[in-house]
Amino acid sequence: MEDEALADIADRLYAGTLDGFVAARAAAAQEVARQDKGLAAAVRGLPKPSVAAWALNMLARHRPDVLDGLADLGTRMQAAQESLDAPALRELGRERRTMLADAVDIARSVAREQGRSLSDVMASDVEETLRALTADRGAANAVGSGRLLKVLSADGVNDVDLEGAVALPGLLPAAPSSRPVSTPPSAQKAQAAAAAKKRTTPEPASQPKPTRPRLEAVRQTPRPASPPALEKAKAALAEAQSAEDEAARLAGELQDQEEQARTEIAELQQETVELRSRLKAAEDRLERSRKRLAATSAEAKQAARAADKASRTAVLAQERVLRLGSD
Incomplete structure (x- = not known):
């Protein structure tokens, strides 16, 4: 209770x-x-959780579908790793990059809605934790609990370290461990002692040692199981090679974009020079037009004054003519 x-x-x-x-x-x-x-x-x-962990808790509570999608992707990636399916890993790696970018954007949006903005560093921590979610079921349970305390990280080989990563860890569902099970030292010693005793104890003379064909003995010898760590390392190598191919492709695209940008900049610089030249010519024409306007305005004012003076002179002359005619 x-x-x-x-x-x-x-x-x-x-x-x-x-x-x-x-x-x-x-x-x-x-x-x-x-x-x-x-x-x-x-x-x-x-x-109290870190900023990135708090943002992931908000994502778990307000957009659990995002975490469910990444967890499903992680299940598919782990299946591809177990089967060492390199083409599937490459395709899933590309899908994960897209889903992680979208998930970080959604986490930033949810955090803003809850009154907190995420810096680029915090967003990078969120992405790293979500990447760990896709690599480890225990990490997925921790993030999905909504009680995350710190950022998680996955190296692609070992289980994600969840110590101190979540509040009330005892309430999390148990996750299967992918680490190889090692035999305790005491058991190893007991096995070694039993094997030595078996080698030194002579067999009864009445029971001659049966001879078996070499092929039968080889067939009955159990084949050692491939260590899970080696399988995960091979899968990690396949994923790293996939990431390398994707990075090379992206680098090529960026180089093409760089060349295109350089060409566009050169064209714009040339266009800028031409526009500046045209602007200078237009400014010169504008200045000449202003000067002509000023001169014309002055001449127009002088002509208006002259016309007014001539008009007054004509009126006076007409009045004189009328006076002389009346006399």
Whole structure:
């Protein structure tokens, strides 16, 4: 019952805002302290997640479909690794790059909706954790819990280290381990002692050692199993070669784009020179037109004054003519 109560409180805390986590944790601990001091202490011990882990918790709670899609892709990639299917790994690697880019964009959008923006560094941490999700079922369970505390990382060979990565790890579903099972040292010694005793103990004379054909003995010798680590290393190599091919292709495309950009820049620079020359010529024509306009305006004003003066002179002359005619 106490585990269920702690899980309910943890789910509420890790579903809230990052800035308000500490205050919400203190309030939750104070609320339950009256009834259960042990539970209150457990609540106070719930760690605050990192920014990237908080963003992934928001993604788990608001867009679980994104994590489900990546987990399904991880299952298909692990199947291809087990069968050492290099073509399938290359195709799945390209699919993962696309899905990871989309998932990071969605995580940034969800984080903004919850009042926090992700920097490029935080977005890179989110992508690294989502990549680990596709490589390890335990990592997928941790991210999907919505109680992630820190960034996860996968090397493609070993299981993802989940120690201290999630709050209440005991509530996570168990994930099958891909690491080879090793024999304890005590068992190894016992096996070695039994083998030595068997070699030194003589067989009874009444039971002669049967002779078997060499071919039959070879057939009955069990074939040693291929170590899982070696298989995963080979699969990782195939994926790395796929990534190398994709990187080379992308580099070629970027070089072509670079050459195209250089050519476009040269053309634009030439066009800029021509436009500047045309602009200078237009500015010169504009200046000459302004000067002509100023001169014409001055001449027009002078002509208007002269016309006004001539008009007044004509009026005076007409009045004189009329006076002389009346005399």
